[in-house]
Amino acid sequence: xxxxxxxxxxxxxxxxxxxxxxxxxxxxxxxxxxxxxxxxxxxxxxxxxxxxxxxxxxxxxxxxxxxxxxxxxxxxxxxxxxxxxxxxxxxxxxxxxxxxxxxxxxxxxxxxxxxxxxxxxxxxxxxxxxxxxxxxxxxxxxxxxxxxxxxxxxxxxxxxxx
Numbered sequence: 001x002x003x004x005x006x007x008x009x010x011x012x013x014x015x016x017x018x019x020x021x022x023x024x025x026x027x028x029x030x031x032x033x034x035x036x037x038x039x040x041x042x043x044x045x046x047x048x049x050x051x052x053x054x055x056x057x058x059x060x061x062x063x064x065x066x067x068x069x070x071x072x073x074x075x076x077x078x079x080x081x082x083x084x085x086x087x088x089x090x091x092x093x094x095x096x097x098x099x100x101x102x103x104x105x106x107x108x109x110x111x112x113x114x115x116x117x118x119x120x121x122x123x124x125x126x127x128x129x130x131x132x133x134x135x136x137x138x139x140x141x142x143x144x145x146x147x148x149x150x151x152x153x154x155x156x157x158x159x160x161x162x
Contacts, residue, residue: 006051006055008051009055012048023114034114035114057130077095078097092106094108095108103125104122104123112136115134115135116137118131118144120144122148129148
């Protein structure tokens with residue numbers, strides 16, 4: 001049973017061939033070549049989950065709506081944590097929590113051989129931006145910022161173009 005109706009999310013065990021699966025690429029001697037193979041059974045949660053933008057959007061909506069986890073758990077995911085040295089981290093139990101100008105943003109990204117992802121959520125605008133790329137050298141940060149500015153014109157992302 002799949003209560004969220006996620007149709008393209010799965011644990012990629014590297015054994016079952018998945019139709020239409022994106023192929024990852026990396027640069028070698030100035031040319032794009034197929035990315036190194038990764039034994040996803042060893043990667044486990046670091047890089048063995050696969051999905052698409054529509055499923056990730058549904059997953060994020062369920063997280064925020066309190067239908068997948070409690071609102072209290074979501075608050076923990078999006079609240080910066082205090083560290084042992086008594087400094088405040090920008091990371092909660094799942095997301096980086098930042099303020100870009102006047103706007104709050106939660107973000108989480110991923111990177112593994114030949115692939116890069118980013119998930120940004122602007123809670124005050126109820127805006128999600130999810131970008132999946134099939135090369136780890138792709139620059140999603142400027143793209144994400146430009147997409148966000150279409151809906152939040154006064155957005156000033158911190159260090160986005162450094």
